[in-house]
Amino acid sequence: MVETARRRAIEDVASALFRERGYAATSVRDIARALDIQGASLYAHVASKEDVLLAIVDRVATRFEEAAQEALAVDRGPVERLARLVRAHVEVVLADLDQSSVFVHEWRHLTEPNHDRILARRDAYERRLRDLIADGTRAGAFAHVDPTAAAAFLLSALNGIATWYRPDGPIAPGDLADAFVDLALRSLMEASP
Amino acid sequence: MVETARRRAIEDVASALFRERGYAATSVRDIARALDIQGASLYAHVASKEDVLLAIVDRVATRFEEAAQEALAVDRGPVERLARLVRAHVEVVLADLDQSSVFVHEWRHLTEPNHDRILARRDAYERRLRDLIADGTRAGAFAHVDPTAAAAFLLSALNGIATWYRPDGPIAPGDLADAFVDLALRSLMEASP
């Protein structure tokens, strides 16, 4: 399945619809209607409805992985590593809220083996964050926290942006990234006495 | 529609199924099968599939509101108010993960006027948290943060528990509540110099 312009257009409208109504409540005819073609015509471009979901989820997963890779390439200590990772994550979410939202919420509708593969990639990503927190705690840079709880706390907060953030709202994207880096860092730093 | 034991059993299995597969991907017959009755027999107890969703969502909404009311009844300053609100929220989530998860993720599938009513209650709850943060910042108890961003950050983190927490996992519920109160408070407190 090559990535033609039409195929990308399908994934784009599907991202918006999947985000808005959810994968299960979106029919292939809904997607087709948004493109002004017949439902059956969609199958000239995609193998199945799940094929479209997988393409979206896979693309976002890769974006998160690459952004984390780049963020963690610099090592000036745990605090800066975490700051860079949080900023990178927020930026990936903000870069495409529809697709990020589908990645966050709809990947569960994938069937095997796609479901397991994405789960493994999500787990690996979360593990990197958890290890970073554990390292920082050992190094005395962070407060003593359960790294599993802290990682889940932060990932939920970061992914939540895809649900509530509105680009036409009162918070500019850059301000949001700054605010979330501050909140995330502080949540792990010892409070002043 | 009175709340009989059978009706409660329906809502309980529906909560588990809605959480696991999502509302749209759960059929009325799935719910009936879990209760060993025929799909059509369900309608002796409920008016519609949405009726079941609404009952679950409404009950959890009320629980959050009552817990917040009680938590905020005590006023020994913004820090303690926030600590009590966060703990209360975590406790409501942990008290029933299935129902909380449905409240967090599936309420969007409600149709009007139910959808709008729940949205208004969620907004009011979020506003209370936002105002509390703004008060604490003005009082000098919290760092200078955008109260909207901070409230969304915290609510996403807290609600996320319903998605990832496993009671049979390594973190005891009490430890989780403690850890999340610490993380939440620190995220708003000025870090040590």
Next chain:
DNA sequence: CCTACCGATCGGTAGG
């Protein structure tokens, strides 16, 4: 990309 069509399943009702 279209028309025509498929079997399966959906939420829900009638009438016991």
Next chain:
DNA sequence: CCTACCGATCGGTAGG
């Protein structure tokens, strides 16, 4: 709570 049934819609295929 059951059997029998309803019209609508689902994802997907055949054959152009």
